[in-house]
Amino acid sequence: MAGFALGWSDADGRPGNGDRGKAVRPAVALLSAEAVGGTAESALPGAVAVELVHAFSLVHDDIIDHDEWRRHREALWKAYGVGPALLAGDALLALAVGQLAARPEAIPYLSAALVELVQGQTADMAFESRPWRGPDEVTVEEYTDMAAGKTGGLLGAAAAMGVALGGAPQLADRLWGMGRDLGVAFQIVDDMLGIWGDPAVTGKPVYSDLRREKKTLPVLVALAAGVPAARELSALLTEGDMDEDSLRHAAGLVEEAGGRDAARCLADRYMSSVLEVLDRHLPDAEELRAVCDSVVNRVH
Numbered sequence: 566m567a568g569f570a571l572g573w574s575d576a577d578g579r580p581g582n583g584d585r586g587k588a589v590r591p592a593v594a595l596l597s598a599e600a601v602g603g604t605a606e607s608a609l610p611g612a613v614a615v616e617l618v619h620a621f622s623l624v625h626d627d628i629i630d631h632d633e634w635r636r637h638r639e640a641l642w643k644a645y646g647v648g649p650a651l652l653a654g655d656a657l658l659a660l661a662v663g664q665l666a667a668r669p670e671a672i673p674y675l676s677a678a679l680v681e682l683v684q685g686q687t688a689d690m691a692f693e694s695r696p697w698r699g700p701d702e703v704t705v706e707e708y709t710d711m712a713a714g715k716t717g718g719l720l721g722a723a724a725a726m727g728v729a730l731g732g733a734p735q736l737a738d739r740l741w742g743m744g745r746d747l748g749v750a751f752q753i754v755d756d757m758l759g760i761w762g763d764p765a766v767t768g769k770p771v772y773s774d775l776r777r778e779k780k781t782l783p784v785l786v787a788l789a790a791g792v793p794a795a796r797e798l799s800a801l802l803t804e805g806d807m808d809e810d811s812l813r814h815a816a817g818l819v820e821e822a823g824g825r826d827a828a829r830c831l832a833d834r835y836m837s838s839v840l841e842v843l844d845r846h847l848p849d850a851e852e853l854r855a856v857c858d859s860v861v862n863r864v865h
């Protein structure tokens with residue numbers, strides 16, 4: 566699949582997330598199949614299924630989080646109402662399952678990914694009502710478990726289905742683990758883009774995670790840093806109800822307390838595990854490697 570390009574620009578070729586998404590998950594599925602000597606076509610049902618489930622999860626997530634913008638456009642619920650958006654999400658899920666009718670051996674991967682997705686999302690939502698600091702604060706380990714489910718489940722399924730449909734089901738477990746690690750790195754970078762990304766490029770507003778008390782990794786590690794900026798950040802967050810200026814100030818404090826660098830470091834550590842698995846099991850998978858690499862080096 567030489568020259569395969571992710572959807573990194575919109576229909577007019579402008580750089581950015583465009584209105585189509587980056588198609589990382591299907592790319593992982595198709596390239597995983599090719600990496601084991603199969604054809605991209607063999608993994609197509611799996612690739613389409615994971616992207617449809619991803620789309621379903623974004624539609625429902627925007628409803629849950631009241632996020633009004635997605636991919637430079639109004640979120641579906643904002644444009645059409647909550648009821649129609651819920652149902653559209655359900656339809657996307659049904660279409661995903663239908664994709665696997667011709668390859669029923671892939672259904673268990675999709676089903677397991679959905680359970681992980683829902684468990685991760687449930688944990689993420691529960692974290693919002695936990696305090697920023699204190700005995701009940703969210704730990705880095707809890708965060709990485711949540712991210713491995715919420716974001717890693719589908720990436721794991723994409724990679725596992727890719728190798729299984731490509732003819733090497735014996736590698737599926739290894740690749741599933743690789744995908745989960747990739748998901749943690751992906752989610753950490755997502756958290757960083759939510760604070761320091763350019764909304765004109767990401768297609769989403771900045772600071773919405775901070776405003777909603779989402780326990781994102783840069784903030785968690787900044788708060789635990791034990792430096793003056795961390796204490797000031799803790800006081801600001803605990804006070805709550807921040808306006809735009811306080812949110813900008815909080816973002817500066819996260820960076821000053823080392824949250825940005827530490828988040829980057831942890832994302833790189835997870836990427837090293839990803840690359841280790843690829844080196845060991847799929848040493849010639851250069852395009853797959855490049856796609857995985859783009860996950861941590863992206864700006865949208």
Ligand SMILES: CC(C)=CCC/C(C)=C/CC/C(C)=C/COP(=O)(O)OP(=O)(O)O
Nearest residue numbers: 586587588622625626682683686715716755
């Ligand atoms: C059950 C339920 C509602 C789960 C929600 C799970 C959820 C929304 C996880 C977030 C994953 C994530 C980083 C999305 C952005 O993907 P991306 O950057 O690949 O987006 P793109 O397709 O727009 O490029």
